[in-house]
Amino acid sequence: MRQSNIMPGFGQTLGFTLFYLALIVLIPLSTLIFMSFKLSLPAYLDIITNTRVLAAFRVSFGAALVAAAIASFFGFIIAWVLVRYPFSGKKLVDAFIDLPFALPTAVAGIVMATIFQPSGFLGKLLIDSFGVQVAYRPLGIVVALIFISIPFVVRTVEPVLKEFDSAMEEAASSLGATRLQVFNKIILPNIFPSVLTGFALAFARGVGEYGSVIFIAGNQPYVSEIVPLLIITKLEQYEYEAATAIALTMLLVSFLLLLVINLLNRWMRQRSGQL
Amino acid sequence: MSILIENISKNFGQFAALNHINLEIPDGELVALLGPSGCGKTTLLRIIAGLESADEGRIFLSGEDKTAQHVSRRGIGFVFQHYALFRHMTVFDNVAFGLRVKDKKERPSEADIAKKVHNLLELVQLDWLHDRFPDQLSGGQRQRIALARALAVEPSVLLLDEPFGALDASVRKDLRQWLRNLHKELHVTSIFVTHDQEEAMEVASQVVVLNKGHIEQQGAPADIYDHPANAFVSKFIGQTNVLNLNEDNVIWLKTAGIAVDDSKGNVAHIRPHDIDVKKADANSDSPVTLKDWQHLGSLIRVELYRPQDNGSGTYLFAEMPNERFKLLKLNKGDRVALHIKHAHWFNS
Numbered sequence: 266m267r268q269s270n271i272m273p274g275f276g277q278t279l280g281f282t283l284f285y286l287a288l289i290v291l292i293p294l295s296t297l298i299f300m301s302f303k304l305s306l307p308a309y310l311d312i313i314t315n316t317r318v319l320a321a322f323r324v325s326f327g328a329a330l331v332a333a334a335i336a337s338f339f340g341f342i343i344a345w346v347l348v349r350y351p352f353s354g355k356k357l358v359d360a361f362i363d364l365p366f367a368l369p370t371a372v373a374g375i376v377m378a379t380i381f382q383p384s385g386f387l388g389k390l391l392i393d394s395f396g397v398q399v400a401y402r403p404l405g406i407v408v409a410l411i412f413i414s415i416p417f418v419v420r421t422v423e424p425v426l427k428e429f430d431s432a433m434e435e436a437a438s439s440l441g442a443t444r445l446q447v448f449n450k451i452i453l454p455n456i457f458p459s460v461l462t463g464f465a466l467a468f469a470r471g472v473g474e475y476g477s478v479i480f481i482a483g484n485q486p487y488v489s490e491i492v493p494l495l496i497i498t499k500l501e502q503y504e505y506e507a508a509t510a511i512a513l514t515m516l517l518v519s520f521l522l523l524l525v526i527n528l529l530n531r532w533m534r535q536r537s538g539q540l
Numbered sequence: 541m542s543i544l545i546e547n548i549s550k551n552f553g554q555f556a557a558l559n560h561i562n563l564e565i566p567d568g569e570l571v572a573l574l575g576p577s578g579c580g581k582t583t584l585l586r587i588i589a590g591l592e593s594a595d596e597g598r599i600f601l602s603g604e605d606k607t608a609q610h611v612s613r614r615g616i617g618f619v620f621q622h623y624a625l626f627r628h629m630t631v632f633d634n635v636a637f638g639l640r641v642k643d644k645k646e647r648p649s650e651a652d653i654a655k656k657v658h659n660l661l662e663l664v665q666l667d668w669l670h671d672r673f674p675d676q677l678s679g680g681q682r683q684r685i686a687l688a689r690a691l692a693v694e695p696s697v698l699l700l701d702e703p704f705g706a707l708d709a710s711v712r713k714d715l716r717q718w719l720r721n722l723h724k725e726l727h728v729t730s731i732f733v734t735h736d737q738e739e740a741m742e743v744a745s746q747v748v749v750l751n752k753g754h755i756e757q758q759g760a761p762a763d764i765y766d767h768p769a770n771a772f773v774s775k776f777i778g779q780t781n782v783l784n785l786n787e788d789n790v791i792w793l794k795t796a797g798i799a800v801d802d803s804k805g806n807v808a809h810i811r812p813h814d815i816d817v818k819k820a821d822a823n824s825d826s827p828v829t830l831k832d833w834q835h836l837g838s839l840i841r842v843e844l845y846r847p848q849d850n851g852s853g854t855y856l857f858a859e860m861p862n863e864r865f866k867l868l869k870l871n872k873g874d875r876v877a878l879h880i881k882h883a884h885w886f887n888s
Contacts, residue, residue: 432622
C-alpha cells in the first residue's frame with residue numbers, strides 16, 4: 266500500500282537528488298572503476314603493491330589522519346572560544362577562520378613553504394631552537410593539511426556547541442561535579458559526535474589535497490610523496506592504467522575509512538540516546 | 541538547614557536586579573519567592589545556589605558563610621525550569637550522577653548507588669522508566685526525574701527555579717500537590733521561584749513577595765492575602781478593585797457601607813469577594829448596573845458599572861458563589877445595590 270506523506274514533492278526531489286548524484290559523483294567514479302577493468306587482477310596488485318606506491322599511501326593517509334586529529338583538537342578549542350567567550354574582535358577572528366576555504370590552496374602551499382623552509386622565518390627558528398625541519402618533510406604535509414582542514418572542524422562543532430544547553434553544566438555542578446568532571450561527563454559526550462564529523466570532513470579533505478602539499482612536501486619518493494602527486498606523475502609518463510589503479514585504490518580506502526568513522530559516530534549517538 | 545541572606549545586591553550593568561536583600565528562612569520551610577518577571581527572584585535563587593555571584597552581601601547556610609564557595613561544594617539541590625536533564629544519559633544514570641562524581645572516599649559502591657537510585661525513582665513513581673532517555677519522557681516526568689536527581693545527593697537545601705513553569709495546567713496542578721506532600725515527607729528546606737501567585741499560595745508555607753529587586757512582604761500565605769503590606773502586594777496577590785478617593789468615590793463608598801478616613805490612605809483596595817451584590821429595590825437610587833458575568837466554576841464573577849458625574853464610569857468586579865448568584869436571579873442591565881464588607885487602604 267502507498268504510504269501517504271504530509272510533505273509534498275518527495276518523488277520530484279528524490280529524482281533530482283539521484284540525477285545529480287549520478288551526474289556529478291557516480292558516473293565519473295564508475296568510469297574510474299570501469300577503466301581499471303582493463304587491468305588483470307595480478308597486474309593491478311602488482312601496481313599497487315609497488316613499494317613506492319605503498320610508501321605514498323602511507324604518507325597520504327598517515328599525514329591526513331594525523332592532521333585531522335590535530336585539526337579536530339585545535340578546531341574544537343577555536344569553536345569553544347568563539348561560542349563561549351565574548352571578546353572584542355570576535356567577528357574578525359570568525360572571518361579569519363574561513364580564509365583557508367577561499368584561498369587557492371597553491372598560494373597557501375607556497376606561503377607555507379616560504380616561511381617553513383630552513384632559511385625561512387619560522388623554519389629557521391624551529392631548526393635553531395628544536396632541530397626540527399618542517400618543510401620538505403612529511404611534517405610539512407601535516408602542517409599544510411592542518412591549515413586546510415581546520416575550518417571544517419570549527420564550522421561543524423560551532424553550531425552544536427552553540428545549541429548546547431548550559432543548564433546541564435550548572436546542574437552537574439550543583440550535584441557536586443568538578444569542572445573537569447563537567448567537561449568530561451557532560452560537555453564532551455554531547456559535543457564529541459560533531460567533533461568526529463569534523464574529523465571525517467578534515468580527513469577527507471586532507472587525503473585528496475594536492476595544491477598546497479606539493480609545494481611544501483619536497484615530494485621525495487618513499488618519504489614525502491603523496492598519492493595524488495604519484496597519480497599525476499603516472500599520467501605524465503603515459504601510464505594510464507597505473508594511474509587508474511592507484512586512484513581506484515585510494516577511492517576504496519577513503520570510502521572505507523569514512524564509512525568506519527560514520528558508523529562509529531552513529532554508534533556513539535545511539536548509545537547516548539541521540540538517535 | 542536554615543538560610544540567611546544578608547544584604548545581597550546584584551547589578552547587571554545599569555540595572556539593579558537585587559537591592560540590599562535581607563531574608564531569613566528557618567529550617568524545614570517550603571518558601572515561595574513570588575514576583576512579576578524581572579523582579580530578581582531567579583537571580584536571588586541562583587545567588588543562593590552559587591550559580592551567580594552577588595556584588596555585595598553574604599549567604600549563610602546553617603550559620604556557615606557560603607558566599608565564596610563554589611556551587612559544587614554548597615550541598616544544594618537545584619531544579620531548573622527546563623529540567624536540564626543530561627540528555628546523553630538514561631534516567632538511571634541521570635539520578636546516579638551526583639553519587640558517581642563523589643570522591644573515591646565518599647563514593648558509595650555501584651550496588652548501593654543502584655539501590656538508592658531505585659528508591660528515589662520509586663519516590664517519584666517513575667522507576668519503570670529507569671532505562672529511558674530524557675527525550676523519551678513527558679515534561680512532567682522529566683521534572684520529577686530532575687527532582688529525584690537533585691535529591692540523590694541529599695542536599696541540605698532544595699532550590700527550584702520555576703519548576704512547573706514549562707508544564708501544562710493540569711500536570712502543574714498535580715505536581716504542586718505532589719511537591720507539597722514530598723516536602724512533608726522529607727522536610728528539606730526548600731525555596732521555589734514562581735510568578736504564579738496561586739501556585740505560591742497553594743504550595744508554600746511562607747511566601748516572599750519580590751518586586752523590582754527588593755522584598756515587599758514576607759509571611760504565611762493567609763497573612764499576605766488578608767493583610768497586604770502595600771498596594772503592590774494587594775494588587776499582585778489575588779484580585780482587587782482599586783478606587784482612588786476622589787469626592788465622588790468617597791460619597792459612594794460611604795453609602796456602600798465603608799467608613800472613609802483620610803488618615804488611612806488615599807486609595808482603597810477592595811477584594812471582589814468583599815462586595816455583596818443584591819438586586820436594588822424598585823425605589824432605590826443605586827446607580828450601579830450589572831454589565832456581565834463570567835462563570836469561574838464554583839464562583840461567579842460579576843462585572844459592575846457605576847457611572848460618574850463627569851460622564852465617565854468605574855468598573856468593579858465582585859465574586860460570589862454560584863448558588864448565591866442563581867438565587868439573586870439577576871439579568872444583564874439590572875440595577876444592583878452594593879454592600880462592601882472590607883477595604884484595604886494605601887497611599888499612592
